Amino acid sequence: MSISNIAQSDSRPFIDYFYKWEREKADQVYLRQSVGTTYIDYTWQEVGRQARSMATYLRSLDLPPQSPIGLVSKNCPHWLIADIAILISGHISVPLYPTLTADQLHSVLEHSQCTVLFVGKLDNWSTMRAGVPTGMLCIAFPENQPDVMLRPWNDILAMYPPMVESPKPEPDDLFTIVYTSGTTGRPKGVMIDYRAAAAIAESTRNKTFQDLANARFFSYLPLCHVAERNIVEALGLITGGTIYFVESLATFSQNLAAARPTHFLAVPRIWTKFQQGVLANMPQSRLNRLLQIPIVSSLVKRKIRQRLGLNDTVMILTGAAPMPIPMLQWFRRLGICIQDSYGMTENLGAVSIMPADKIKDGTVGRVNDGMNVRIDPATGEILTQAPWNMRGYYRDPELTAKTLTSDNWLHxxxxxxxxxEGYLRITGRLNDLYKSPKGEFIIPSKLESGFSENPFIDQICVMGTQLPQPIALLVLSEVGQKTSPTDVSKSLTDTLIASNSQLHAYERIKKIILVKDTWTVDNNLMTPTLKIKRKEVEKRYQAAIDAWYDQDEVVVWEA
Structure with a gap:
């Protein structure tokens, strides 16, 4: 299907789907919040009642049409109810990461020109609240602790009746402003209109099982991220499915097993944790033996899938960061077919997806219908063109002009x-490339992939802009932490030798550095979507790099 046909075939806004299920599935459960061993359930009718009352309140504020309204919270039912309220009141939702510092929150709220902010489940509101601009109206979800700065959600619902009409936005109206996670610098406000959101829904309909009955979704990745918003919020609305919310990280596994989602998205970091959890209960050698016995193999695979909560899935996706091929193949042996996908906020995360029936490892799948892709012959950069490209960066015409060409090609x-065959392979990122002392380009992600099969490694970051040869900083996995340092060092040395044998001389890694601290969102070494912040990792260890490099040992342990 051509771009022009997709753009004209269906301009139905997502809110139309909500109106449909609000009428047809009024008493069926739409949102489920896990609380211990029970749930707090919200039917389509109840979600409509709350969203419509909140929309009435937002209308009463007499804000200019299409006013940006902020939303900062961890995932929970009221996140989606607030988002729906913003949309049906005729405004623009501006979802924000719940891990922002006070300074970051202030910067984004000022830049987005929000005048209203919904505040939900947060771990650090006591410090974050200092970033709210003076005079901003803040509305608290029911999950919040009492705070005089926040107007309670339930108080508003008690005072304002549900909106009766079901307004529909125009295709060119702004749907949302999505701020990027800041992997490569200051977060940027990506403007997405309703036409773009409708075009992507039409293009990917067959690939995402949108007509599946009784669809179930599991929400835990930040809903302000474009991937979670596509796979959970948008598909939940389109299918009329049920969305389950994780209670906490501590209950993640039991919540997922109970939800048994039909659609599931997880970044590579999550798949690594799943794999480590399986191997902690069953060593790889024993698993290999059991998988070779026909009847036993089926039982083992089914039990593992059930324990993970993935026995009913029809679509399992990964994205946001490179997924090691050996890990994809490892899960495939268990009957878990993970479909790699590729995209970014600026093209609604929908450039390509791996066909489940025609997998080509080493690629991120086949380019989606309606998406055009070309490779810049000079730099190798991927450019995309689609009706769901962003409109531009909010209040940043200069950066928009650098990123979007006049004929809508996105850098x-x-x-x-x-x-x-239309399969796309990602080989690196322009910002990550650096030159060796002799002028050859080095791609860190390419070197990191050579370590993907070693079970002792949890996280890896290759660096070396000022060094004769690259080095690899590693964080040990749980298995590695329980193994003797001698065995770990030998295993990593063997992996290094094998990996270097496949590389050019200038690419070969000279040292492995085992650092003590795990890289997390809290210490600012990972984004909220669990991607490593390469520049922050390099900055953290820069002072020790030269001393580590000069040591005689190939594997160096941080003191």
Missing amino acids: TGDIGELDA
Whole structure:
């Protein structure tokens, strides 16, 4: 299907789907919040009642049409109810990461020109609240602790009746402003209109099982991220499915097993944790033996899938960061077919997806219908063109002009290759490239992939802009932490030798540094979507790099 046909075939806004299920599934459960061993359930009718009352209140504020309204919270039912209220009141939702510092929150709220902010489940509101601009109206979800700065959600609902009409936005109206996670610098406000959101829904309909009955979704990745918003919020609305919310990280596994989602998205970091959890209960050698016995193999695979909560899935996706091929193949042996996907906020995360029936490892799948991709012959950069490209960066015409060409080609900043069958391969990122002392380009992600099969490694970051040869900083996995340092060092040395044998001389890694601290969102070494902040990792360890490099040992343990 051509871009023009997709753009004209269906301009139905997502809110139309909500109106449909509000009428047809009024008493069926739409949102489920896990609380211990029970749930707090919200039917489509109840979600409509709360969203419509909140929309009445927002209308009463006499804000200019299409006013940006902020939303900062961890995932919970009221996140989606607030988002729906913003949309039906005729305004623009501006979802924000719940891990922002006070300074970051202030910067984004000022830049987005929000005058209202919904505040939900947060771990650090006591410090974050200092970032709220003076005079801003803040509305608290029911989950919040009492705070005189916040107007209670339930108090508003008690005072304002539900909106009766069901307004529909125009295709060119702004749907949302999504601020990027800041992997490569200051967060940017990506403007997405209703036409773009409708075009992507039409293009990916067959690939995402949108017509599946009784669809179930599991929400835990930040809903302000474009991938979670697509796979959970948008598909939940389109299918009329049920969305389950994780209670906390401590209950993640039991919540997922209970939800048994039909659609599931997880970034590579989550899949690594799943794999480590399986191997902690069953060593790889024993698992290999059991999988070779036909009847036993089926039982083992089914039990593992059930324990993970993935026995009913029809679509399992990964994205946001490179997924090691050996890990994809490892899960495939268990009957868990993970479909790699690729995209970015600026093209609604929908450039390509791996066909479940025609997998080509080493690629991020086949380019979606309606998406055009070309490779810049000079730099190798991937450029995309689709009706769901962003409109531009909010209040930043200069950066918009650098990123979007006049004929709507988007500069992704990623380097890649496109084969004859339309499969896309990502080989690096322009911002991550650096030159060796002799002038050869080095791609860190390429070198990191050589370590993907070693079970002792949890996280890896290759660096070396000022060094004769690259080095690899590693964080040990749980298995590695329980193994003797001698065995770990030998295993990593063997992996290094094998990996270097496949590389050019200038690419070969000289040292492995085992650092003590795990890289997390809290210490600012990972984004909220669990991607490593390469520049922050380099900055953290820069002072010790030269001393580590000069040590005689190949594997160096941080003191």
